[in-house]
Amino acid sequence: MKVTKITTYRVPPRWMFLKMETDEGVVGWGEPVVEGRARTVEAAVHELAEFVIGKDPSRINDLWQAMYRGGFYRGGAVFMSALAGIDQALWDIKGKVLNAPVYELLGGRVRDRMKTYCWVGGDRPADIIAQMKERLAHGFDTFKMNGCEEMAIIASSKQVDAAVAKVAEIREAFGNSIEFGLDFHGRVSAPMAKVLVKELEPYRPLFIEEPVLAEQAEHYPRIAAATSIPLAAGERMYSRFEFKGVLERGGISILQPDLSHAGGITECVKIAAMAEAYDVALAPHCPLGPIALAACLHVDFVSWNATLQEQSMGIHYNKGGEVLDYVRNKDALKLDDGGYAQPFTAPGLGIDVDEALVIERSREVQDWRNPLWRHPDGSVAEW
Numbered sequence: 064m065k066v067t068k069i070t071t072y073r074v075p076p077r078w079m080f081l082k083m084e085t086d087e088g089v090v091g092w093g094e095p096v097v098e099g100r101a102r103t104v105e106a107a108v109h110e111l112a113e114f115v116i117g118k119d120p121s122r123i124n125d126l127w128q129a130m131y132r133g134g135f136y137r138g139g140a141v142f143m144s145a146l147a148g149i150d151q152a153l154w155d156i157k158g159k160v161l162n163a164p165v166y167e168l169l170g171g172r173v174r175d176r177m178k179t180y181c182w183v184g185g186d187r188p189a190d191i192i193a194q195m196k197e198r199l200a201h202g203f204d205t206f207k208m209n210g211c212e213e214m215a216i217i218a219s220s221k222q223v224d225a226a227v228a229k230v231a232e233i234r235e236a237f238g239n240s241i242e243f244g245l246d247f248h249g250r251v252s253a254p255m256a257k258v259l260v261k262e263l264e265p266y267r268p269l270f271i272e273e274p275v276l277a278e279q280a281e282h283y284p285r286i287a288a289a290t291s292i293p294l295a296a297g298e299r300m301y302s303r304f305e306f307k308g309v310l311e312r313g314g315i316s317i318l319q320p321d322l323s324h325a326g327g328i329t330e331c332v333k334i335a336a337m338a339e340a341y342d343v344a345l346a347p348h349c350p351l352g353p354i355a356l357a358a359c360l361h362v363d364f365v366s367w368n369a370t371l372q373e374q375s376m377g378i379h380y381n382k383g384g385e386v387l388d389y390v391r392n393k394d395a396l397k398l399d400d401g402g403y404a405q406p407f408t409a410p411g412l413g414i415d416v417d418e419a420l421v422i423e424r425s426r427e428v429q430d431w432r433n434p435l436w437r438h439p440d441g442s443v444a445e446w
């Protein structure tokens with residue numbers, strides 16, 4: 064079998080799907096994208112495609128090494144996202160050829176179902192209680208929200224109090240009948256992270272995500288020393304080689320590689336194993352579409368330390384497109400009571416992509432950009 068063609072489709076709300084064709088008619092799908100830089104990743108996909116077209120798709124490990132090491136300059140969000148989508152499609156093909164779900168090819172399941180969580184509150188945490196009540200009615204009991212709005216490098220008590228008050232309100236309304244993670248989303252500086260984690264300690268969030276920017280990873284152990292709240296990070300790290308330092312330095316209790324940013328299934332299975340060696344939980348990041356989510360779940364089903372899976376159904380980014388829109392076998396991603404995903408039964412990634420809809424929606428897609436926030440003094444604020 065040989066790969067014959069790679070086609071990319073940018074689709075609403077802000078995703079990109081990759082279709083990989085072979086000379087024996089087996090097709091694989093992937094989801095390469097950097098949110099806000101879809102066209103850049105699209106170009107990278109078609110450059111990396113030179114390593115794959117005409118080659119045997121079954122040799123995923125060799126193709127992965129060639130795409131990664133075949134470039135003198137390597138890694139980073141764009142290339143590792145492009146590589147991720149190609150890798151996902153290769154695994155989809157391999158599963159279809161061998162008539163097995165990808166998790167079977169990775170040694171089989173360690174669990175019977177996988178716990179997921181959903182977003183509430185939007186860019187600026189609001190209406191959280193109402194949204195939690197609505198999701199609770201649909202069986203979800205674990206959530207994530209932004210922990211704060213813009214935060215100055217040395218923030219006022221008012222800003223800190225506003226962040227803490229939201230969390231106090233949640234615990235007041237739900238007690239410990241629900242769990243929630245707080246995403247600092249890189250908005251919080253190292254000095255303020257220590258202030259906030261201390262103030263939030265009494266409300267016991269399940270985790271605090273990106274307590275500081277990935278560029279400030281050396282602060283993770285220092286912040287962890289100041290709190291018992293588990294710290295989570297990983298969505299903006301793109302290979303084993305970046306996660307290595309984070310695990311060695313300590314401080315992160317939950318690793319969150321993104322299956323569409325960190326090199327795909329081949330790389331994230333290795334990252335999951337590295338995390339397990341350090342007794343660190345795995346909670347793959349996934350604010351994206353159905354193929355990305357499926358790739359995450361296959362890694363979850365074979366990783367003993369997988370604990371929570373992000374999924375984007377209802378997330379505030381999904382304007383103009385939802386996770387199940389492009390999926391014909393929608394039950395494959397049905398989340399049962401408590402937000403549990405079931406093992407896929409179909410071969411490959413287990414997603415039957417509605418290609419006609421993908422093509423149709425790709426004709427009307429707008430370029431999504433993340434907002435550029437500014438502080439009251441006019442300086443750029445982390446979004």
Ligand SMILES: O=C(O)C(=O)C[C@@H](O)[C@H](O)CO
Nearest residue numbers: 098246248298348349350433
């Ligand atoms: O889902 C998360 O944890 C996020 O931090 C959302 C962020 O990743 C946006 O997707 C960036 O565009």
Ligand SMILES: [Mg+2]
Nearest residue numbers: 246248272298
């Ligand atoms: Mg996040």
